[in-house]
Amino acid sequence: MPDFYSLxxxxxxxxxxxxxxxxxxLQLVQFAVGDGDNGASYNPDESQVALKHEVWRGQVNQVLVDPANPGRVIVEGLLPDSAGPFTVREVGIFSPAGELIAIGKYPSSYKxxxxxxxNKQMYVRMVLAVTNTAAVSLTLDPSVVIASQTYVDQKVTTALNQLSAQLSAELYFFGQL
Incomplete structure (x- = not known):
């Protein structure tokens, strides 16, 4: 088994x-981190219903299908400036009912x-292998969610390409091209 994993x-x-x-x-709404088993890393297992020692919980920031592997879902959380101080060693994803859907062993990272x-905002990703990625979704809280740089770049590029095509079509229509 790898040193760090999610299940x-x-x-x-x-x-x-x-x-x-x-x-x-399946809605994934909350992202939690913990400092492990009495401040030490441990190997989580699928029978767990909670983190060993949860220290922070907030909204899931983003859920997306891994562009490099369509059988994996990436779940992202963002720990705000105000969270801490603690060391992250475990992560968990929760349903709207508060059920632990996935758990992961995370490299020790001080927050x-x-x-x-x-101080720092801490961006944490959890990668899950699932057989049907369409069966997983995210309920957004727009007051909490941020966009990754890649997401913004893709949206801006798409919008600029659409605007450029529209402008070219209008200029052609008016005989400017």
């Missing part, structure tokens, strides 16, 4: 199977707060 919990597997059977996507003399 769908037993509860998550049951919820995902039910979502596929019902033709309704300071401003009063410690340094």
């Amino acid at each position: 769908v919990t037993t509860t998550g597997k049951a919820r995902l199977a039910a979502a596929i059977a019902a033709g309704q996507p 300071p707060v401003f009063g410690a003399g340094a």
Whole structure:
């Protein structure tokens, strides 16, 4: 097994199977991090229903299908400046009912707060292998969600290409081209 990994919990597997059977996507709404088992890394397993020691929970920032592997879903969370201080060693994804859908072992990463003399927003990704990526979705809270640079670049490029095509068509129509 790799040093760091994510897995769908037993509860998550049951919820995902039910979502596929019902033709309704499984909502992933909350992202949590913990500092591990008494401040130490451990190997999570699919029978867990909670993180060993949760230290922060917030909204999922983004859920997307991995462009490099369509059988994987990437779930992203953003820990704000105000979260901390703690060391992240475990991550979890939760349903609207508060059920732990997936859990992961994360490389030890210190999250300071401003009063410690340094501060950072911490961007955390969890990658999940699933058989039906269409069965997973995200419920957005627009007051919390941020866009990745790649997402913004893609949207801006698409919009500029559409605008350029429209302008070219209008200039051609008016005999300017």
